[in-house]
Amino acid sequence: MPAPLSGDGCHTIPENTPKPTMKPKVLKPVLAIGTTFLIVAFVLVSCGPTIGYWRFAFGTAGYYARFAKACDTLIAQPGLPRDIRGDALQSLPAELRHINPYCVVVDTNVVMVRDAAGLLSHKIIWAPASTDEFLWELKVYSGDSRQSHTVFSKRKHVE
Secondary structure (H helix, E strand, C coil): CCCCEEECCCCEEECCCCCCCCHHHHHHHHHHHHHHHHHHHHHHHHHCCCHHHHHHHCCCHHHHHHHHHHHHHHHHCCCCCEEEEHHHHHHCCHHHHCCCCCEEEEECCEEEEECCCCCCCCEEEEEECCCCCCEEEEEEECCCCCCEEEEEEEECCCC
16 A cells, blocks of 8 residues: 655655755765865964964064064173073064064074974074175075075174
């Protein structure tokens, strides 16, 4: 005997027929997209530049000049060389603290600021140019690359 019918007479559906749902068709793509987004976000956060580096990277010429001047104040202080880490970073000039560095190394004629530990960290270096000791350059090294780009330079004269 056929199953009893339900409906309005025009569209009759057997009562024991499962009702179609769209959940499996919609759920799988949503889960796939969500999972992909989370993986990409994790990789970008764990391997990418820090927020402090991005603040530095989009600086203006005036910002870089202030950053270089702050580096000069560190070089002028006694007690070189210095490796500044942890709580001691709070004693840095505001321009350097602003990028939230991992560590700062200060020595005669050089300041190196690192944004994180490891090979993928970015290094910001204020030092004389290799070809001209009176031309100081603020350079950025990305990751483990030996290549850099100069974001600011200034000629210093011996007094």
